[in-house]
Amino acid sequence: MAHFARFSIEHVETRGGPHRRDPGGLADQEPEGVVRLFGLGVNAMSKQSEFAVILKMNPLFSDLHADDLQRVAGLCHTLQLDVGEVLFQKGDDGDALYGVRRGQIRIETGASDGGRLTLNFQGPGDLFGEIAVLDGQPRTADAVAGEPTELFVLRRGDLLAFLEREPRIAIRLIELLCQRIRWISERMEESVLQPLPVRMARRLCALADDYGSEVHISQEQLGVYVGAARESVNRQLQQWRKDGILDLQRGRILLKNMSRLTDVARNA
Incomplete structure (x- = not known):
């Protein structure tokens, strides 16, 4: 059963959210x-x-x-x-x-x-x-x-x-x-209107902006972030692995083709 995270101002995501945590570089x-x-x-x-x-x-x-x-x-x-x-x-x-x-x-x-x-x-x-x-x-x-x-x-x-x-x-x-x-409102709209691949791609791109191409996140954690069951997340990740967009390791996702992932995030 998929659990959807309840949006709360205090616990809204900082990584890849409405601002970078490092405005001064x-x-x-x-x-x-x-x-x-x-x-x-x-x-x-x-x-x-x-x-x-x-x-x-x-x-x-x-x-x-x-x-x-x-x-x-x-x-x-x-x-x-x-x-x-x-x-x-x-x-x-x-x-x-x-x-x-x-x-x-x-x-x-x-x-x-x-x-x-x-x-x-x-x-x-x-x-x-x-x-x-x-x-x-x-x-x-x-x-x-x-x-x-x-x-x-x-x-x-x-x-x-x-x-x-x-x-x-x-x-x-x-x-x-x-x-x-404003960011919470956008994410709530996104969770209702955007398909799972777009939500996943946007989340991974946001994490990559902060932490680089090696994202330390489990499939269960990614599912929490995008409001989807782990099984659905795994199917999409496996498809992207076959397409050469990313590689999967235990507790990590290695992003290999950011250009294609960004296209998915933009729903292009």
């Missing part, structure tokens, strides 16, 4: 260049500075100067999670913003058949939980470590105090939320 720089952005020596990059880089890659904080980013990052602490450990559950207070330093967090909820439905995956460099931490409302899903994970944690009180001092960031947040609402 940080991901394309050598590590030394990223470190120099914050005035540090190559060997002196602290966890605080690592979190400042993650913040800089997020549209909410991308307009901040390096000194401001360091101040925000200085409010954070780190948290270690073992595989399978629950970070928060649906209904918990939205008391913190999280950034992934290493590992993976699954955002999931209960399915109608009693199983678990994965809404999203958060990996290194991703921020999540920004909506609940701003309005203080309960979490709308569970967050579970998919592997040993280290997080940066920014508490709600510290973030709100910072926003009061930085109204331009509050304005940037409004703009970001508007972008997300």
Whole structure:
């Protein structure tokens, strides 16, 4: 039975969504260049500075100067999670913003058949939980470590105090939320009107934009993203493999012909 992910503003996909997480091109720089952005020596990059880089890659904080980013990052602490450990559950207070330093967090909820439905995956460099931490409302899903994970944690009180001092960031947040609402509307329309091959091709192209031609995603995860059963996803992937568009490995999809995949995504 296919499960369709419920669209929610907090857990809307960041990878390949309405914006890139790296508006300043940080991901394309050598590590030394990223470190120099914050005035540090190559060997002196602290966890605080690592979190400042993650913040800089997020549209909410991308307009901040390096000194401001360091101040925000200085409010954070780190948290270690073992595989399978629950970070928060649906209904918990939205008391913190999280950034992934290493590992993976699954955002999931209960399915109608009693199983678990994965809404999203958060990996290194991703921020999540920004909506609940701003309005203080309960979490709308569970967050579970998919592997040993280290997080940066920014508490709600510290973030709100910072926003009061930085109204331009509050304005940037409004703009970001508007972008997300528009993106959600487009994805809902797409899920109803576009055939499965187009939805799959658009998702893979979006992931390739962020992570290159080797996409680390299982067929089950891809099915969650496009609202289709794993069997249907597998049939389409096998056809594309025969056509030379991609190759399949365990937990990975190797994109070999982006031009043809882009044509499918455009419904050309």
